[in-house]
Amino acid sequence: MAGGARYCLPTVATFAVSLLFLLVLDLPTTHSLSSGNDPVFFPSFTNVANGTNVVLLKDAGVGQGALQITPDTLTQISQLANKSGRVLLPKPFKLWEDVPATDGTNATTTYVASFNTTFTINIYRPNGTTPGEGFAFVIVPSLDAPPPGSEGRYLGLTNASLDGDPSNHLVAVELDTVKESFDPDDNHVGLDVNSVVSNVTANLTAFGIEIAPVNATNYTVWVDYDGAARHIRVYMSVAGKHKLSAPVLSAPLDLSDVVLQNSYFGFAASTGTTYQLNCVLAWNLTVEKLSDDDDGTPAWKLGVIIAAPVAFAALVVGLLVGLYMRRRKVSDDPSMLVAGTLKSLPGTPREFEFRELRKATNNFDEKMKLGQGGFGVVYRGVLQGENKEVAVKKFSRGSHGQDDFLKELTIINRLRHKHLVPLVGWCHNKGMLLLVYDYMPNGSLDQHLHGGRDRPLLSWERRYNIIAGVASALHYLHDEYDQRVVHRDLKTSNVMLDAGFNARLGDFGLARALDTDKTSYAEIELGGIPGTLGYIAPECFHTGKATRQSDVFGFGAVVLEVVCGRRPRCDVPGAQFLADWVWKLHGEGRILDAVDQRLAGPLDQGDAKRLLLLGLACSHPMPAERPKTDGIVQILSRSVAPPLVAPLRPAFVWPAGPIDEDENDDADHGTSRRLSRTSTSMSLSMTSSHYASSSGVTPKRLSREGPAGGHPIADV
Incomplete structure (x- = not known):
């Protein structure tokens, strides 16, 4: 019967269209309405x-x-x-x-x-x-x-x-x-x-x-x-x-x-x-034309009288044809399947109409642009009638699968933590995807560290609290949420600052959830290593995997960047990466020389050394030697002593053994074995940190960002 009903629909719709045509022919001729x-x-x-x-x-x-x-x-x-x-x-x-x-x-x-x-x-x-x-x-x-x-x-x-x-x-x-x-x-x-x-x-x-x-x-x-x-x-x-x-x-x-x-x-x-x-x-x-000048009858009233039967017939046509087309379209159009899946997600926030977001961002005006990255453009917006400022991320996902996107949104919409940027809602329009977040009035952390004189210099107290906030968010993702979430793109441009300069970790465009019995997410078959050069752990260039420990490496790069006021790829003579320079100063017994010289006011030297040593510990070349997030949170709360860090940076050795102490995922081991056939076992001195090119694996999807807002700079 269902199949028969489907084939009958065009016939019924044809009858309805004919009825509509006859109704239009029977309308009285009205100069006001027809000519205007x-x-x-x-x-x-x-x-x-x-x-x-x-x-x-x-x-x-x-x-x-x-x-x-x-x-x-x-x-x-x-x-x-x-x-x-x-x-x-x-x-x-x-x-x-x-x-x-x-x-x-x-x-x-x-x-x-x-x-x-x-x-x-x-x-x-x-x-x-x-x-x-x-x-x-x-x-x-x-x-x-x-x-x-x-x-x-x-x-x-x-x-x-x-x-x-x-x-x-x-x-x-x-x-x-x-x-x-x-x-x-x-x-x-x-x-x-x-x-x-x-x-x-x-x-x-x-x-x-x-x-x-x-x-x-x-x-x-x-x-x-x-x-x-x-x-x-x-x-x-x-x-x-x-x-x-x-x-x-x-x-x-x-x-x-x-x-x-x-x-x-x-x-x-x-x-x-x-x-x-x-x-x-x-x-x-x-x-x-507002009204007929001959008889004074308002055209809008006349239009209502005339349009009533037409509207009724049109409604019948719309319902019948729409029902028929929807049955076909849902099965043919994957974007409708995406929209349906989005609406059925547990805890899904508000669904926005596209016109709401277009109006909120002044038609996605360039002047409203907050930043741009590999996964889309972010605009500032004001929701009409609510006077609420939001950040609207307009995705340009390329060939990235819709199934993968749904996995990401499934993660984001259920995350609840005071140091994560909260998701307000979403919009799916003609294959275009938009996510709406709370607007962070103080922008991103990198803008305050490297954005010039128009941004206030962050005090030492604020820097320490920002690092502690990011650590708390990362611990939540790794160990407190009901699934393990690997962020995979931890960097200062993804740390937002709210009105009170509290850290809010955002941009989950690369985030992946892991089953509780897995420790890594393999990316190698998608064509490259995700992330940003300087924040990517060295093992990722061999495994193609993102793990909790590679997140910790990115966190270490953020810690050093905040304390030193320099980017991970710095221009210090004799060092290509910031961690190399700080480790060299540590070996010379003058690690505090790495602290940002622009800092004014009181500086707790004990806390400064604590953060620098923590940053180096997280930057350890070997993933198994890096601290876990629960230990990081304890160090930052000052309940335990700073980590012990060797005066010389250890060498990076590959294969590295288990990346995480409880790794037991056969599929991921299989990926490692496939990669190990293309990479020889090696021991690299990390003095110059040229691990990105020494491995024989070229990163294909590294984002290279400028000082603030993600403006491109020269390739490295």
Whole structure:
């Protein structure tokens, strides 16, 4: 029966579509609903007549197939200065209306029309002179010419006495090329409401845009207004290029509070003591129709009446076809299986809509980027309506399997520890994966250690507490959580700092859970050794495995980096790695010389030595000699003495024997045996720490990161 039902669905859907078609044919003809406002479309202005297609006011004109909002003559330069003009459409548009409530009360609801406009401009500076003053797309109450005195800074909009008067009833999007006392700069876009002092501005240089460059450039401008949301967005790019995903300006705007119900669209511009040619080359405009002007019946009401049977038929079609397609799609589309699995995970946090995260990050604006790594980009965001700051990680997983991702998320969503970055939620949209974390306002640890003067220098007390916090988190992952979790990418850029500078270990993009009877996770068949050079234990280049002991090695690199203020791959003469240098100082009896010289204030030398010795113990070349996390936590709590560390760094010997004292995983031993056939037994002096290249195994997936935020640096 199930199979029969599936084959019947297209037939039923066809019947429903036919019903929908008949209902549409039977609709009454309504001019208001079918035509709406006729769109304005000017591919050029070659055949434009004043008063018919447009209204030219004051110093405006038409020439060379373009609207010249201010004079365009180049033969009489003196005629270009101190001018103002407007070009308006001759017909007004209804931009808002108050609709009475249907419940018999005197209440009304204000509906505001949406509109979209696109225009191409050329702001030309004659002979390369300094440009001035500005150009604007406008909504004005009448076909009046610009007022006297509207030249210069007033952009053909207002004058000294009218500026700021609510009775102006005007809105403008200005492109300003002169910096006045109230302007941020001489190359900005602004939203003007009844005044040339903009409510909101945005510097266009940041977008690679110069309004009036020496080499004349055509630009396309898009102005999108959402009447329901009362919001305006402005986009701009070189003509011929696509509309950018991020606006150059975005701001709230309720037209019903500013403009007259019936208002005019157009352009205004001015010149001052400096001048420019303000040319519009093409223009189109579409305005939403609110109501029928013939009988006064609001179009939205008529639309509801007419659309009801159509909506019902469409609903039937949608349900039937959707059911049929879903049966097929779930089996064919692995992304739907992923989404279903995500929703069924125990303890799974909140599921976000993609549009929520897009809005929170301002459409994943580059300005909101917090950092970038091998597994994706992290953006700062603010959840609308909650005023909650979050960090949104947008994955770029490449060929990494969805099954592996689900294993990772299964780990992350159940982890609960005060020194781990908490997961807030997730989103799965068209194969794109996003994770949402609590936002850490003090950024990452590496930014404070190496990020320059804009970051406060971490005090000794804070450094010690940060290390203790990371150790506590690592102990939780290794021994306290119900599964053993290997982080596999422990480094300072993955240690986040909350508002109180408490450490929060994050970025579990490489983390793996181990069964309790296993001690390692083999990666070699995935094509490389995961992690970051300087934090990777030497045995990983031979085994291709991540273990708890390789995590401890990474922790040791973090400890030394925090105490010394230097990266694991440092530039100290005679040492390629920081651990080599600290071990050398230890052998010479002056290990405290390794402490960050920038530290001011009191320094507990006993604690400093404790941390340096702990860092060296964790950096031991042989995995079995490194301390376990329970011992590390005890050392940091000062309940036990610092570890004893040999004055000379031991040699790395391979094969190393059991990597973990309780290793008993046959599969992992099998991987070790396969690798041992390609690597000869060797003993390497670790004085120079060239273990990465000496093993004969080349790491294929090392991330190389810059000072803060993961900017690439030269390969090593």
